Amino acid sequence: MSERDTTADELVPEQQAEIEPAPALTPEVPKFEELAQQAHTAAALDLSRGTVLEVDNLKMYFPVKSGGLIRRKVGDVQAVDGVSFEVPRGGSLGLVGESGCGKSTTGRLITRLYTPTGGRILFEDRDMAKLSKRELKPLRREIQMIFQDPYTSLNPRHTVGAIIGAPLEVHKVVPKKQILPRVQELLEVVGLNPEHYNRYPNEFSGGQRQRIGIARALTLNPKLLVADEPVSALDVSIQAQVINLLQDIQKEFDVAFLFIAHDLAVVRHFCPEVAVMYLGKIVEIGDRDSIYAHAHHPYTQALLSAVPDIKQAAIGGRRERIRLEGDVPSPINPPSGCRFRTRCPIAQDICARHEPPLLQIGKRHKVACHFPGPIGAHPDAPITARLLGTDEVGNPDPGATPSPQITNKPGFDDTWFDLDAKTFGRA
Amino acid sequence: MNDPDAFLVVEDLSVEFPTPDGPVRAVNNLSYTLGLGQTLGIVGESGSGKSVSSMAVLGLHDADRTKITGSIRVGGTEVVGLNEPGLRKLRGNSVAMIFQDALAALHPFYRVGSQLAEAYQVHHPSASRRDARRKAIEMLDRVGIPQPDSRVDDFPHQFSGGMRQRAMIAMGLINDPSLLIADEPTTALDVTVQAQILDLLQDLQREFNSAVVIITHDLGVIAEMADEVLVMYAGRCVEYGPTKEILVSPEMPYTWGLLSSIPDVSADIDARLIPIPGNPPSLLSPPSGCSFHPRCAHVDKVPGDLCATQLPELLEGSNGPGHVKRCHLANPQEVFRREVLAEIAPDLVEES
Known part of the structure; x- marks a missing residue:
């Protein structure tokens, strides 16, 4: 608990039940020193543990069809074209680039929301690029995704408990009776009040909804989380809460992250290794120091020089x-x-x-x-x-x-x- | 600052919306001034009143449903209580606004050129359609749209995100307004495009010597663009002063919180990312005393329960005149240097 985000620490169910309108707002704010000790510094690189994911020459072409009655194929959108990288076990790789460079498509390929046109996706040495839906099902437990927009990625008609519990039901991991305790445990992990499992997403703020999305992704104890712009829809003060929460989760549950974002500063803090993409290809990949202090590609240099700097x-x-x-x-x-x-x-x-x-x-x-x-x-x-x-x-x-x-x-x-x-x- | 003859003078502005759950005071006793050729940055979280206060400058709030008190003077004209024809004369002509979402702000059914020309013709009734079109092409060229004479007949969906934002800026500037309000002009854009748009805004400001209000939550943009910064929280100004002082030696814990919760591309690797705990307060029932106290990590350094009971005045800090803050802390400079900076930028502490 000590590692966790501040809002989680004070959650005593009896106390919280009385405060109705604002869920999970703590009455007591810790002193600044305590707050600082719970916060994380930039993540470090650990090479000793091997890789959890290897992506080899991955390609995704979307066909472009002509108009008219006979919709003939007239070309391809080469969204991802020959991308190769590794994600270390329990570590994180950042994927940055402008919109349309294929970083989100890469994330969706790794979660197999798309079937790749070519290349291999080796998860724990097993190629999952060509697996059928049925063969994929057990692997889905291992790789989960956190989406960008917490307003559209949660079903407004389902309670939080149903959203977080759904993967347990689908994969029949635990008997029905044990679903609720597991959901409450997860709510506590992400710093929400476990008593709120029967509320609907609209009763939560943006940051809290993102926490629900994170809890849902954690339900099946995945080994790899694909986080597609997990903080860019949130307010600045809430962004840091969520980044710290993700760092807590990484330490506690030993999950690896493929962290997709366009914010170079956030990626620098979260990821010891970064890949820069441009138009479907990786133009530069390396550890934090190589990319941010010794970039050798003109695109990376231009990208870095465009970031407004507070120190200015x-x-x-x-x-x-x-x-x-x-x-x-x-x-x-x-x-x-x-x-x-x-x-x-x-x-x-x-x-x-x-x-x-x-x-x-x-x-x-x-x-x-x-x-x-x-x-x-x-x-x-x-x-x-x-x-x-x-x-x-x-x-x-x-x-x-x-x-x-x-x-x-x-x-x-x-x-x-x-x-x-x-x-x-x-x- | 505090210049009664400045181009834009906002004094004791309060904006209140009646809602079924009770009145919401979105802006509370806000005052600032802005001269020609100057840039003011307004920062704060969503719901802090930064957009509401700027929309009041254009008189965009429904007069029947909004209670606006205080005074807003644009070039000597009082905007609060001005009738609709008076406001129309003002809007687009001496004050223009650039919105965050350009796709939503441009009409999807009309060509970009005719939307630009309309803005021109409204304020130049004697201008012919051909003149207006020529002016539209000229402005598109000015904001850096390639082949403006053919792109002028495009629809907004045919433009890329950065081009749409440029078209919005062109529309805002077509009548040479003296005051430009940019509400999160680059939030939805990529960094490279953001840099292009900020360059453009700065060039145009220099050329037309206009006053610019830039609303954003990105402190990096503020650092590079603004001469003065106004930090808003729960409808109130909590800190206001020259950019350098606000970002280098801030004296209000909310500003510290903003600084500590944003990672920096050139920060020390040992720097911590310290969030502001909790969520922004509801304006239906704002906290007593200092509205930031329920989330403030430095309340223990103020004797008694002053923070919870008494609203701190907007007073001059130790940086001298021009830098005001709303906080009860007696020695903010010392707390910031010793405690906050040590965690968020250890490299800077050693230097000083």
């Missing part, structure tokens, strides 16, 4: 930033080669001819760019030309052969491409 108040005015022109291109007809090249400040000829491979350039840092480097220090010549077997503008070079080191597999290797020496080496 001490200096005044706007922060220097990399301006991206225009909008994200259509995923129906993405640009050739590197998909970011149409908005990239450092794009050259090779970018239109060849797609940059996701190249490991540090211990836990991969980047998909022909010219990776810190801001203002991008190399002049493409470092990938030799690996791809081309010359510097991207024309095939008869003397060179493509390097076998270029793969699109999840995870990180012990050897990587050294940007200074321009060769593969061991650390």
Whole structure:
């Protein structure tokens, strides 16, 4: 209990029953020191425990049909196109990017709300990309989802008890009699009053509804939670409550998180590892320090420089930033080669001819760019030309052969491409 | 600040809505001033009265169902109690508003260009339709819409989110208003688009020397845009002053709570994310005394039950004139430095 969010601590059922209009509002506020001790610092990376989920070259194409009577297929929306990553056991991976980059689709593929067009989803070494509905049912217990909008993701005609208890009934985990005690236990875990199981969602505030959504996701003791923008619909003061609650849950129940969000600061706090997506592809993936302090991809750099910073108040005015022109291109007809090249400040000829491979350039840092480097220090010549077997503008070079080191597999290797020496080496 | 001749002067503004459950006082004794070329940021949670107070500036509340007291003067014109023709002259012409949800604010059946032209023609009755269309194209170009002469005939659904927000800004600025109220202008947008829109607002403000009120809950946006900040809680102003002072040395625990509950992209890894406990109060039965006291973690540092019984006055803090706050704490600076900053930004404590 000591680890839990403040509202949970004071929940004595007899006391709460008397306060009718405001559910789960604590009469006593803890002192600031206590409040601070219950709050979490940024999550740390633990590599010793292996992975719970491996996604390998995952693809999702949605067909685009023509109008008229015969709706012929005229193209594909390449929502997710060859994405590979790993989620550590009991850890969390953040997925960031602009709207339309495919991050939510990735989340829905992993929960198998969609059937992928290609690629593998290895959950505990079992490929679940092609499983049928019946084969999937036991796996559904292990992977659950927290949705963005707590107003539309809860059925307004069901009581909270029915919403949270439904998975127990569907999966027949416990006898009917034990469903209610389990529901009340879960309500307590997420900091709500267990006596409120027979209320309806409309009697709760946005933050409390999100807690109900979290309780529902926790019902079956999942090993992986896909959290799709879990806090972006909430008020600022409530966001921190929910983030702390998710961190409590992660520690207590040892669940791994795939945390999908567009708020780079929230992801930085919650996730020790982050993947940046652009137009269906991962452009950069790495640990917190690699992404936030040593980003090598121009898109990540532009994204980070666009985030307004509170610390700027001490200096005044706007922060220097990399301006991206225009909008994200259509995923129906993405640009050739590197998909970011149409908005990239450092794009050259090779970018239109060849797609940059996701190249490991540090211990836990991969980047998909022909010219990776810190801001203002991008190399002049493409470092990938030799690996791809081309010359510097991207024309095939008869003397060179493509390097076998270029793969699109999840995870990180012990050897990587050294940007200074321009060769593969061991650390 | 406190300049009676400023372009926008709001004095003792209160807005009350009668509801079946009793009167709701959404804004309570709010006062601020804003000069031309200046930007005021209003922050607060939903239901804190930030949008209601700004809508009162445009006279958007139904006069029969709302009780508005106090005074709002825009360029010398009193808005409270002004009749409808007077308000119409004001709206769009000297005051304009940009709303959060551009898709809902633009009419889906009409072309973007005709909606812009209408805003122009209403205030320029002598202008021909061709002039209005030319003006619409010019404004779309000004806000950075590519190929404005063809996009002017598009419908709102054909625009992307960022373009719609640009079109809204174009519509707001088509009559060169001296006061622009932006209600959460970038909340629904991606960071890169948000940066473009904020750039645009700043450029346009510089060009037209207009006064801007920006309503947001993102303190980062405030830090980069606003000259002064007004923090609202439960309908009242709880802290008001220059941006730098409010964000660097705030003196009100609610502002501390806002700062500590938002992670920062460049924060120390050891920084904690400390939420404000509880939920915002219901305005039907606001708490006694300081309306923040049921959620305040520093109540124990004030002797007796002063916080629960007496509403603190909006008084000058230790930062000198221009920075006012509503709090009973005797030594807010010390508490903030020693306790709050140590947890939320340990790196800053060592520096000072």
